[in-house]
Amino acid sequence: MSTLNYPEDLRYTTDHEWVRDQGDGVVRVGITAYAQDALGDVVYVSLPAVGDTVAVGDSVGEVESTKSVSDIYAPVAGEITAVNEALDATPELINSDSYGEGWMYEVKLSDAAALEGLMDSAAYQASLD
Secondary structure, X not given: OOOOOOOOOOEEOOOOEXXXXXXXXXXXXXXXXXXXXXXXXXXXXXXXXXXXXXXXXXXXXXXXXXXXXXEEEOOOOEEEEEEOOHHHHOOOXXXXXXXXXXXXXXXXXXXXXXXXXXXXXXXXXXXXX
């Protein structure tokens, strides 16, 4: 089995989510390789609606796998601007490409400095030990 990777250009949360700065105050959110590996085969994903306003720590959806159901929490506050509709038909993208095609949703940040409070790759990996 391949080792799990944690791209350096992302920020991470203790809830095993990643955040990628898309520019213009918008970030893309998904779950980490660690999370998808722990979940096992993802069979269903529930995502927030475009236009929803979320606060840090809000439950914004869930990921269901053959093993369990896990909540997805908002790592940043803002307005949902996009959701990955491909996950409706192919939720397993979270397993096969958790940092790419398996992204979950995008948020227009209410506070541009929010990313600074999240962990970098090294800190996230250290938190897993």
